[in-house]
Amino acid sequence: MSGIHLRHWPGDADRPALALHPMMGSGAVFDRMAAALDGRLDLRGFDMPGHGKSGPWEGAEVDFHTAVTRVAASMIERPLDLIGHSMGATVALRIAVAAPEAVRSLTLIEPVLFAAAPDPAQDALDARLAELLATGEDQEAARVFLSAWGLPGMRVGPEAAAQIRLVAETGPTLREDAARILRPGGLEAIDAPVLLIQGAESPPVIGAIAEVLAARLSDVGRAVVPGASHMLPLTHAAEVAGLVGVNLDRA
Template sequence: MTHAQTFGRGNKQALAIHCTLAHSGAWRGVGDALHDQLTLTAFDLPGHGKSPDWDYKTDLHELCRDAALAYLPGPRDLIGHSFGATVALRLAVEHPDLVRSLTLIEPVFFAAVIADAPERMAAHDLETAPITSALVAEDHARAAQLFNRFWGDGTKWDAMSAATRRYLTERMTIVPGQSAMIFEDNAGLMAPGKLARAKMPCLLIEGAMSPDIIDAIHSSLVHRLPNAVRATIAGAGHMSPLTHPNEVASLILRLIEVAEE
């Protein structure tokens, strides 16, 4: 069983899924901002936080999906960030009866761009080539530093504690294990009509300062999800749940209110 914690005491129940290299505590700011409106359950993805390690044999995305299902005994408002948002998206497609509303914060579902805008995917691959090269060379400390520079909240590598740098470095081996779903779409979400199964109200949140690939992903998804809209947070980058929790919380609450109408 994965480790989980709960934020808030509102009557509405929600489940939040964090990004790669983070843990459930990444939702504390959003949870505090929604304290009276929402009871937010957040769990540590396999290999993260206090949850058991990934065995590097089981399909990682399936493992994460199944871990999330354990916290969905009935319909919930579902929130995901980055890789966690790809898990949330899959749940909404495969188990739409369990998802009242769907908040996707910059889902790194690159398969959508590969299908709809391959030239933008090629540009992203070129931009992130140093990360890929470091992973291939098994220079995990360098890969973690570059990954944080591209996807992080702006905190400089040298400004992080040794424990944080070690935590990030040790988990870089998880990143290649995500590729089968987020690049190759082994879950088949891009099959004709598949994403249309997620008919619940959906919000795609992005930071105004985020990489171009996020706009490309959202542009693809907003046309494939039947009830999706986009929102941009000024001044934010990829890590808006950490850097702009109040703005993220406000958008989540607005979506939940729409779902209740």
């Protein structure tokens, strides 16, 4: 796919790693975390289409989640440490299920795989977003979304209004598991150490998802960051980096 902006946080060449950012963000979400890791990883990433410095999403023969997964997979040349946040964490998990041999360690920060743990509050939020998008109120839809999943007081500009349509496009994968990430035997086939990180102040569905995933993973740890909510790689970068380091030690 053309127009993808690549990112690189140089470090130990013997520990290649890939970081996958959330929707309505960019690879810059990991700047502080990468700095706190202090070169321990040779970390790479990219801005998803329609995000950050990448070109706009113009559609493809596949859905948005699959397109992002293909970009990420194309950057894997040998087993590496895979880190994902939010939607990026679901892409990381999808790759690990499809090719467990490609993953040295897997760190999932607040994976939003809602199909794992259906939640009435999330259903209500999604229904509200669908209603707003159906009436062309994209700016308000972006505001509603970010009030739940963004930073407090986050400005909702034209870029966010455009990206909210991409958020809606991920629904079949995140809500219905169209990519079959949860298929029988899939999670169980991951033999790399997995760490599930969540913020203590995040929506309850995050903990429910982590509980379901952890029950099926063979080598898994869980961590809760006090005082943090969904955007903890930005707000609690040092704590997240420390936890990533713990998982690296296990690999």
